[in-house]
Amino acid sequence: MRAFVTGGAGFIGSHLVDRLAASGYSVVVFDNFSTGRRDFLDGARDRCRIIEGDVLDRVRLGAAMAGTDVVFHLAANADVRFGTHHPEKDLQQNTVGTFNVLSAMREAGVQRLVFTSTGSVYGEPSVFPTPEDAPFPTQTSFYGASKLAGEGLISAFCEAYGFQAHIFRLVSVLGERNTHGHVFDFCRALLTDPSQLRVLGNGRQRKSYVYVHDCIDAILLALDRPSRRLNIFNVGTTEHAEVNDSVRWISDRLDVKPAIEYSGGARGWVGDSPFIFLDTSKLRALGWVPRVSIKDAVIKTVDYLVEQRHLLDSRP
Amino acid sequence: MRAFVTGGAGFIGSHLVDRLAASGYSVVVFDNFSTGRRDFLDGARDRCRIIEGDVLDRVRLGAAMAGTDVVFHLAANADVRFGTHHPEKDLQQNTVGTFNVLSAMREAGVQRLVFTSTGSVYGEPSVFPTPEDAPFPTQTSFYGASKLAGEGLISAFCEAYGFQAHIFRLVSVLGERNTHGHVFDFCRALLTDPSQLRVLGNGRQRKSYVYVHDCIDAILLALDRPSRRLNIFNVGTTEHAEVNDSVRWISDRLDVKPAIEYSGGARGWVGDSPFIFLDTSKLRALGWVPRVSIKDAVIKTVDYLVEQRHLLDSRP
Numbered sequence: 001m002r003a004f005v006t007g008g009a010g011f012i013g014s015h016l017v018d019r020l021a022a023s024g025y026s027v028v029v030f031d032n033f034s035t036g037r038r039d040f041l042d043g044a045r046d047r048c049r050i051i052e053g054d055v056l057d058r059v060r061l062g063a064a065m066a067g068t069d070v071v072f073h074l075a076a077n078a079d080v081r082f083g084t085h086h087p088e089k090d091l092q093q094n095t096v097g098t099f100n101v102l103s104a105m106r107e108a109g110v111q112r113l114v115f116t117s118t119g120s121v122y123g124e125p126s127v128f129p130t131p132e133d134a135p136f137p138t139q140t141s142f143y144g145a146s147k148l149a150g151e152g153l154i155s156a157f158c159e160a161y162g163f164q165a166h167i168f169r170l171v172s173v174l175g176e177r178n179t180h181g182h183v184f185d186f187c188r189a190l191l192t193d194p195s196q197l198r199v200l201g202n203g204r205q206r207k208s209y210v211y212v213h214d215c216i217d218a219i220l221l222a223l224d225r226p227s228r229r230l231n232i233f234n235v236g237t238t239e240h241a242e243v244n245d246s247v248r249w250i251s252d253r254l255d256v257k258p259a260i261e262y263s264g265g266a267r268g269w270v271g272d273s274p275f276i277f278l279d280t281s282k283l284r285a286l287g288w289v290p291r292v293s294i295k296d297a298v299i300k301t302v303d304y305l306v307e308q309r310h311l312l313d314s315r316p
Numbered sequence: 317m318r319a320f321v322t323g324g325a326g327f328i329g330s331h332l333v334d335r336l337a338a339s340g341y342s343v344v345v346f347d348n349f350s351t352g353r354r355d356f357l358d359g360a361r362d363r364c365r366i367i368e369g370d371v372l373d374r375v376r377l378g379a380a381m382a383g384t385d386v387v388f389h390l391a392a393n394a395d396v397r398f399g400t401h402h403p404e405k406d407l408q409q410n411t412v413g414t415f416n417v418l419s420a421m422r423e424a425g426v427q428r429l430v431f432t433s434t435g436s437v438y439g440e441p442s443v444f445p446t447p448e449d450a451p452f453p454t455q456t457s458f459y460g461a462s463k464l465a466g467e468g469l470i471s472a473f474c475e476a477y478g479f480q481a482h483i484f485r486l487v488s489v490l491g492e493r494n495t496h497g498h499v500f501d502f503c504r505a506l507l508t509d510p511s512q513l514r515v516l517g518n519g520r521q522r523k524s525y526v527y528v529h530d531c532i533d534a535i536l537l538a539l540d541r542p543s544r545r546l547n548i549f550n551v552g553t554t555e556h557a558e559v560n561d562s563v564r565w566i567s568d569r570l571d572v573k574p575a576i577e578y579s580g581g582a583r584g585w586v587g588d589s590p591f592i593f594l595d596t597s598k599l600r601a602l603g604w605v606p607r608v609s610i611k612d613a614v615i616k617t618v619d620y621l622v623e624q625r626h627l628l629d630s631r632p
Binding site: 084096099123132134137140142144148151152160161 | 399403404411415419450452453454455456457458460461462464465467469471472473475476546586587
């Protein structure tokens with residue numbers, strides 16, 4: 001079996017490539033290396049071929065996809081927070097990019113797709129924990145809007161051309177190789193100046209997180225079960241935590257006691273959802289059990305970033 | 317007040333322009349004339365300026381929008397049925413086009429938007445009549461997916477930049493100046509050969525329709541009421557009709573007795589929803605009452621097309 005993984009050199013993508021390679025897949029990684037790293041693929045190098053390319057480059061994408069059995073489309077602009085600075089980036093990288101992947105699949109005769117979507121498609125939901133069939137959502141971020149548009153395109157391709165797709169709506173993912181998000185930002189700030197920490201919002205935002213290996217388990221498990229044409233799963237733990245909890249866990253692990261300054265408000269930035277907590281009973285009914293708690297996922301991420309401090313310096 | 321109407325020379329757009337002009341608006345029509353017609357604007361000519369341009373031409377769009385108070389974004393590829401023939405057309409014209417309109421508004425400092433979306437965003441819903449907050453829908457057509465993506469972008473722009481938007485999810489619209497859809501197709505076929513009619517699907521598809529003047533009433537009424545940042549309304553009658561009903565009404569009006577041949581199946585084409593029936597109680601609570609029944613709307617459309625037979629010949 002040949003798997004084609006867009007964003008395969010990224011945080012989640014590289015872990016997926018490791019697991020696919022270990023299961024006997026031959027893997028083609030397609031990544032523009034905007035945030036992905038070649039060294040993330042060191043462990044899978046023998047069973048994977050790396051193609052540097054962007055999903056907006058349709059010619060390169062199409063040529064690379066020949067002979068593929070299943071596409072894992074993870075490439076995306078994942079910077080939710082900066083959407084308002086460049087709304088077109090989400091539209092292009094996430095929506096048009098997904099259309100290009102689907103079109104390339106159609107041309108190459110590939111019919112199976114796995115797509116990493118986001119809990120952000122629920123906007124600010126009215127139901128908690130939020131199930132996959134929650135009331136019609138209102139988008140609050142360009143990131144969520146771009147992923148929702150990607151989901152819509154995937155559904156339409158399934159209906160029109162007989163594709164089979166698995167869509168995973170992920171909460172924030174933590175763990176080794178994490179390259180963005182609040183744990184990354186807080187670690188970088190505290191290792192630079194342990195005396196103070198600026199927190200966006202009031203620190204009371206409640207979020208759910210999932211450990212990256214639990215996330216990969218979820219994807220591979222769902223793929224292995226009897227499936228319909230279109231399969232949508234929330235992925236997250238059954239817990240949620242406050243940003244303040246996370247600040248405490250990180251500070252304790254780094255053994256620092258920063259003075260906390262809050263920017264204020266219930267949201268850290270435009271499009272920040274004050275409460276994210278997904279209903280994952282559909283996935284758990286398949287037998288999936290997340291093994292790592294939010295606290296342990298935060299600590300594992302901190303330990304990794306301390307060990308790989310060069311990563312903290314490599315981002316703008 | 318200056319209104320900017322994309323697709324303002326089209327079926328719904330030109331009626332809207334008539335009404336806006338009659339209410340004292342100065343109107344700028346922005347239309348690529350792919351399906352719009354200059355003669356549809358004859359009645360409003362004194363109070364409207366026509367700019368030929370495509371929403372994919374960002375430079376022209378941006379230049380045309382200066383000085384606008386409110387944008388009515390109606391321009392779209394509305395051919396639901398042919399989505400699978402050219403999926404990129406919906407993505408570009410409807411999703412990217414909507415992004416361009418929003419970006420141009422931002423640059424021009426325009427903050428009020430009216431958007432014509434579609435009941436197709438509900439896919440094949442599980443609840444009838446389908447309310448605005450129906451369960452998270454699955455897209456079955458490229459048209460629906462492209463409009464859903466447009467709605468998501470609009471919501472994100474409202475959240476990020478303080479825009480105020482009214483989104484109307486329309487059922488199929490009938491009436492004078494109708495230029496596509498089943499009544500148009502059936503009239504053309506029966507006026508060419510009254511002895512037979514080919515119907516896509518089994519004829520049992522149930523649809524809701526709304527008369528174009530009732531539709532414009534709904535839009536203008538909702539705009540006139542106290543509004544939130546984002547306002548979403550279904551627009552449709554409280555009735556639905558079978559395709560077979562419509563065939564009978566059209567045949568009777570044309571005084572023909574065609575032999576009916578069905579292509580078969582519950583759907584007329586990929587993405588055709590076998591049952592469309594929207595809950596419009598939110599709109600009716602504002603005082604909106606559709607005045608024309610589905611049957612009368614069909615008959616008015618037939619009468620218009622018979623009178624304007626050149627329109628039937630002008631489409632490919």
